[in-house]
Amino acid sequence: MTQYSTAQNPCSDNVILNQWHAIAALEDTGRNPHRTRLLGEDLIYYLDGDDVVVSRASGERAGPGLPVHCDYGYIWTCLGQPEKPLFDMPEYHEADRRNVCAASVGVRVSAPRAVENFLDMGHFPYVHTGILGEVPHTEVREYDVELDLEKDEVLATRCRFYQPQAAAGATGGMLTEYIYRVPHPYCSILYKSCPDDESRFDVIALFVQPVDEENIRAHALVSVIDAHSASIDIRMFQQTIFGQDKPILENQVPKKLPLDPRAETPIRADKSAVFYRRWLSQKGITYGVIPAAA
Ligand SMILES: [Fe+2]
Numbered sequence: 001m002t003q004y005s006t007a008q009n010p011c012s013d014n015v016i017l018n019q020w021h022a023i024a025a026l027e028d029t030g031r032n033p034h035r036t037r038l039l040g041e042d043l044i045y046y047l048d049g050d051d052v053v054v055s056r057a058s059g060e061r062a063g064p065g066l067p068v069h070c071d072y073g074y075i076w077t078c079l080g081q082p083e084k085p086l087f088d089m090p091e092y093h094e095a096d097r098r099n100v101c102a103a104s105v106g107v108r109v110s111a112p113r114a115v116e117n118f119l120d121m122g123h124f125p126y127v128h129t130g131i132l133g134e135v136p137h138t139e140v141r142e143y144d145v146e147l148d149l150e151k152d153e154v155l156a157t158r159c160r161f162y163q164p165q166a167a168a169g170a171t172g173g174m175l176t177e178y179i180y181r182v183p184h185p186y187c188s189i190l191y192k193s194c195p196d197d198e199s200r201f202d203v204i205a206l207f208v209q210p211v212d213e214e215n216i217r218a219h220a221l222v223s224v225i226d227a228h229s230a231s232i233d234i235r236m237f238q239q240t241i242f243g244q245d246k247p248i249l250e251n252q253v254p255k256k257l258p259l260d261p262r263a264e265t266p267i268r269a270d271k272s273a274v275f276y277r278r279w280l281s282q283k284g285i286t287y288g289v290i291p292a293a294a
Helices: 111-119 231-250 268-283
Strands: 021-025 034-038 041-048 051-058 061-065 068-071 074-077 098-107 144-148 153-163 174-184 187-194 197-212 215-224
Touching: 021 034, 021 041, 021 098, 021 197, 021 215, 041 061, 041 074, 051 068, 051 074, 098 231, 111 174, 111 187, 111 197, 111 215, 111 231, 111 268, 144 268, 153 268, 174 268, 215 231
Parallel strands: none
Antiparallel strands: 021 074, 034 041, 034 197, 041 051, 051 061, 068 074, 098 215, 144 153, 153 174, 174 187, 187 197, 197 215
């Protein structure tokens, strides 16, 4: 198991404790117990017949069971009391989609930093050069962001960006349209133009497992309308993107996300980040962030 050097502070943030968090791809889970860490606590998970068991680790043994929910290809659990069902992502269940658990990557950064990076189109030409962007197409065009109070999520729409290779199945450059949802403090869903069907969107979801305040495992689900690409190519495409993001994320200082609006200068590309930070502040989240001074 990965060793984490950061001193462990138990999570006292009830908003985060009461969320469902993804811990592993269901397809990677078997009868042999595996260990992982969530919010600074060691967990064991395994299959018992058709059931998934997740529990706190007590030495080498499993302790009392935790709540389990399996959806979107991943195992989700909660260390507190789940206050509401996991967010809705109906596209996953459409019959003609390819759903691929594409990656689970350890990164030394806080969960909110990873979500914010996922929302940021401005880094595409510089970090994902030749794939999600390229010089001189560096402009982030005007887009809309709102806080959907009914659904309790941040929504960014009308995002457009020129991409040389928007997806594993893309055969040339295209002006890609994006919609971002942030329906969970540590998860985001991206809808982007589908190279195979102009009327629909491909979906890439980021489920961030907060290992502790400054370490994560980033789980990616790719849900695409693509009859041609091999699953391994869909996986390799997403892992290439993650591999480019990982060193950028690990060099961010501070590792926690500052919520004070004056902490880091916003630019247009950061408009969704401004809403995301404000939403975290309104929720009173303290884990993985540097709260704004009262
Ligand atoms: Fe990126």
